[in-house]
Amino acid sequence: MLKVTDLNVHYGAIHALQGVSFNLQEGEIVTLIGANGAGKSTLLNTISGLLPAVKGKVEYLDEDITNLEPQKIVRKGIVQVPEGRKIFAAMSVMENLEMGAFTVTDKKLIADKVEEMFAKFPILGKRSKQLGGTLSGGEQQMLAIARGLMASPKLLLLDEPSMGLSPVLVEQIFDTIQSINNSGTSVILVEQNAQMALVIAHRAYVLETGKIVLEGDAQEVLQNPMVIEAYLGVS
Amino acid sequence: MENEIRPPRRYKRSKLPKLVRWIFGLIVLSYFFWRLYTVIIVQNEYTPDIWVRLLISGLVIGGVYSLIAIGYTLVYGILRMINFAHGEVMMIGTFAGYFVFEATNAIRFTSSTGEITSLSNAQPFLSILLAFIVGMTVAATSGFLLEKIAYRPLRKAPRLIPLISAIGASIFLQNLAQLLFSPLVRDYKNPDLIARGQGWAITVAGARLTIPYTGVLTFSLSIILMFALYTMVRKSKLGKSMRAVAADKSTAALMGIDVNGVISQTFIISGMLAGAAGVMWGLHNGLVYYYVGFLPGIKAFTSAVLGGIGNIPGAMLGGMLLGMIESIGPTALGISYQLKDVLAFVILIIILIFRPSGILGEVLSEEKV
Ligand SMILES: Nc1ncnc2c1ncn2[C@@H]1O[C@H](COP(=O)(O)OP(=O)(O)O)[C@@H](O)[C@H]1O
Ligand SMILES: [Mg+2]
Numbered sequence: 001m002l003k004v005t006d007l008n009v010h011y012g013a014i015h016a017l018q019g020v021s022f023n024l025q026e027g028e029i030v031t032l033i034g035a036n037g038a039g040k041s042t043l044l045n046t047i048s049g050l051l052p053a054v055k056g057k058v059e060y061l062d063e064d065i066t067n068l069e070p071q072k073i074v075r076k077g078i079v080q081v082p083e084g085r086k087i088f089a090a091m092s093v094m095e096n097l098e099m100g101a102f103t104v105t106d107k108k109l110i111a112d113k114v115e116e117m118f119a120k121f122p123i124l125g126k127r128s129k130q131l132g133g134t135l136s137g138g139e140q141q142m143l144a145i146a147r148g149l150m151a152s153p154k155l156l157l158l159d160e161p162s163m164g165l166s167p168v169l170v171e172q173i174f175d176t177i178q179s180i181n182n183s184g185t186s187v188i189l190v191e192q193n194a195q196m197a198l199v200i201a202h203r204a205y206v207l208e209t210g211k212i213v214l215e216g217d218a219q220e221v222l223q224n225p226m227v228i229e230a231y232l233g234v235s
Numbered sequence: 236m237e238n239e240i241r242p243p244r245r246y247k248r249s250k251l252p253k254l255v256r257w258i259f260g261l262i263v264l265s266y267f268f269w270r271l272y273t274v275i276i277v278q279n280e281y282t283p284d285i286w287v288r289l290l291i292s293g294l295v296i297g298g299v300y301s302l303i304a305i306g307y308t309l310v311y312g313i314l315r316m317i318n319f320a321h322g323e324v325m326m327i328g329t330f331a332g333y334f335v336f337e338a339t340n341a342i343r344f345t346s347s348t349g350e351i352t353s354l355s356n357a358q359p360f361l362s363i364l365l366a367f368i369v370g371m372t373v374a375a376t377s378g379f380l381l382e383k384i385a386y387r388p389l390r391k392a393p394r395l396i397p398l399i400s401a402i403g404a405s406i407f408l409q410n411l412a413q414l415l416f417s418p419l420v421r422d423y424k425n426p427d428l429i430a431r432g433q434g435w436a437i438t439v440a441g442a443r444l445t446i447p448y449t450g451v452l453t454f455s456l457s458i459i460l461m462f463a464l465y466t467m468v469r470k471s472k473l474g475k476s477m478r479a480v481a482a483d484k485s486t487a488a489l490m491g492i493d494v495n496g497v498i499s500q501t502f503i504i505s506g507m508l509a510g511a512a513g514v515m516w517g518l519h520n521g522l523v524y525y526y527v528g529f530l531p532g533i534k535a536f537t538s539a540v541l542g543g544i545g546n547i548p549g550a551m552l553g554g555m556l557l558g559m560i561e562s563i564g565p566t567a568l569g570i571s572y573q574l575k576d577v578l579a580f581v582i583l584i585i586i587l588i589f590r591p592s593g594i595l596g597e598v599l600s601e602e603k604v
Pocket of ligand 2: 037040041042083159
């Protein structure tokens with residue numbers, strides 16, 4: 001479904017992605033794990049069209065989408081839930097959801113989607129008129145995911161959804177991701193919380209300073225001694 | 236990725252020690268109150284009708300300032316830059332309206348009663364409507380092109396660079412207008428229905444005064460446009476996407492919003508409001524020339540800062556306030572009416588010292604648009 005080949009991205013002199021290649025099959029959860037600064041967000045932002053690739057290719061459903069504008073990529077069905085949630089703080093929960101459905105023109109469909117999100121995340125329904133900035137961290141993460149789902153993506157890119165959340169909330173978020181995937185949405189899950197990510201993912205890639213250093217089935221990667229030492233060691 | 240150009244949550248306070256600022260503020264305030272007391276209570280030369288007249292003219296000019304100020308605030312909210320060429324966009328609108336009235340005035344025919352009339356007098360509503368439509372369209376187009384040519388290529392440059400480009404664009408547009416339309420000061424040809432100086436006669440405390448038709452038109456139309464704009468920003472899809480882009484361009488793009496498109500539309504809307512203000516200015520003040528946008532532009536910028544730049548209700552409030560201050564201030568303080576411009580800028584400086592974020596700027600600091 002998604003095929004990334006030899007992707008290279010620079011920030012000025014910093015060579016943030018140095019020939020990254022990976023792929024995702026329809027229906028999969030693929031997790032990208034790696035330490036802070038490995039280039040995970042850079043990779044998602046390049047797929048989303050926010051950053052230009054100087055070399056390499058992003059293909060989606062057999063179509064070259066490298067360096068397409070972000071709004072066109074969203075319209076193709078690839079939606080990113082960015083790191084740090086990035087809720088529109090001065091807009092209500094409802095308006096945040098409406099922004100998520102920006103590409104949807106059918107008002108009835110938007111209303112149905114909102115209902116669906118309120119059913120999935122009842123707390124958002126209760127807070128629908130509240131400003132996004134006044135929600136708690138966990139509620140904001142749910143809103144960010146719900147906002148991402150408003151466009152009915154075929155492929156959802158999640159950038160560190162568990163960041164800064166309590167263990168109970170982390171569990172809830174991962175359950176949600178699993179259920180999103182069960183209902184047919186493919187997922188790229190970027191995480192530093194490798195343990196949890198590897199449990200729900202089908203396959204995994206390990207990113208280190210802009211390069212893929214390991215890939216395989218999530219179960220295999222979970223058993224890999226290097227991964228255990230570097231990413232799961234503490235636990 | 237768009238650079239994360241986040242504004243400081245609060246403007247940095249001036250470095251003056253608090254005590255000095257307070258003492259200075261107290262002196263200025265006591266001076267103002269002392270002047271007000273002397274002029275209004277002690278001297279008591281002015282009859283109520285004079286105050287009413289000043290109030291009316293303050294509201295009218297305030298409406299125009301507000302409309303232009305909204306343009307500064309919208310653009311600042313979205314690009315964090317002051318569009319110093321915005322006054323020239325208004326000037327272009329004034330000229331566009333001027334040519335519509337010239338044209339409708341030039342078309343003459345013999346009416347059924349045998350008199351020779353012009354189209355602008357035979358169909359005043361139509362020609363006024365046409366002038367506003369043309370003025371707004373032309374100004375909107377200039378705003379759109381201004382952004383595309385002078386600002387968009389510099390989007391990722393340091394913040395000072397587009398500012399310099401804006402000043403350059405302003406000078407360029409003034410000179411272009413001078414070249415195209417000559418340096419002449421021309422008369423606006425109002426339809427007789429809203430001839431300048433004509434109005435409704437009212438009596439205030441035994442004195443007669445007129446409420447000018449052009450003033451009523453200007454004030455009511457600016458209120459309508461402000462209301463429409465405010466509703467648009469709060470409720471419409473475009474308005475919401477403008478707020479999203481103002482808050483965070485990258486995240487807005489991740490929602491599927493065409494960020495460049497929204498920026499263009501912001502300039503178009505700002506241009507429309509400035510164009511309407513320009514036609515009003517021409518109808519009410521009667522003169523048009525290549526630098527007609529300069530003073531209203533700077534005053535509207537002052538209004539936007541006064542109200543809290545980036546804040547729409549702030550721009551409306553700031554415009555109205557500045558209009559009033561300018562109109563009533565000189566008389567109330569017993570200073571020469573010629574000093575009204577100076578007074579406006581003194582107010583600006585005082586606000587910048589004591590409340591740099593403007594009147595509504597801090598309370599609604601998150602609400603950038
Ligand atoms: N806007 C930026 N400007 C310059 N360098 C950046 C920028 N964003 C990220 N980087 C650098 O690129 C590298 C990868 O960053 P990032 O993709 O954010 O890592 P991760 O998401 O894996 O923590 C890091 O070295 C980081 O310092
Ligand atoms: Mg990251």
